[in-house]
Amino acid sequence: MVSTKKTCSICLENVRKEMKLKLNCHCKYAVHFKCYNKWWKINHCCIICHTPSPQPRRYGTPIHNQRKTLLRKINRRRNNRQNVIEFPERIEQNEIIFIIKLYLGIIFKIFLFTLFVFFIQWLINSSAH
Numbered sequence: 001m002v003s004t005k006k007t008c009s010i011c012l013e014n015v016r017k018e019m020k021l022k023l024n025c026h027c028k029y030a031v032h033f034k035c036y037n038k039w040w041k042i043n044h045c046c047i048i049c050h051t052p053s054p055q056p057r058r059y060g061t062p063i064h065n066q067r068k069t070l071l072r073k074i075n076r077r078r079n080n081r082q083n084v085i086e087f088p089e090r091i092e093q094n095e096i097i098f099i100i101k102l103y104l105g106i107i108f109k110i111f112l113f114t115l116f117v118f119f120i121q122w123l124i125n126s127s128a129h
Contacts (some may be wrong), residue, residue, distance in 0.1 A: 015030040032047050
């Protein structure tokens with residue numbers, strides 16, 4: 001009697017859910033994700049024919065969904081970077097305007113103070129004569 005159970009090609013134990021591998025070769029075999037992941041970290045190739053293969057993916061995560069997720073993350077980072085770049089420019093413009101107003105206010109106060117001092121000196125000199 002032939003067994004219908006599939007065994008992992010690496011650890012030789014029963015496989016409940018067969019991992020769908022995207023290989024660069026035409027080899028077909030059942031394998032656990034953990035087993036294949038350990039194998040791939042060391043060898044980076046097919047178990048049978050040793051053709052270089054891509055990094056293993058988890059069950060039920062199609063590659064196109066991972067690409068979409070990755071693109072979303074990249075777009076979010078780009079948007080955040082644009083906001084960060086634009087935001088400090090606004091702050092710099094506001095800071096420059098604030099500094100100009102501050103210096104103009106200080107200069108105006110110094111001007112008024114000197115006028116007041118000259119006026120007081122003029123009053124003292126005119127009352128002394």
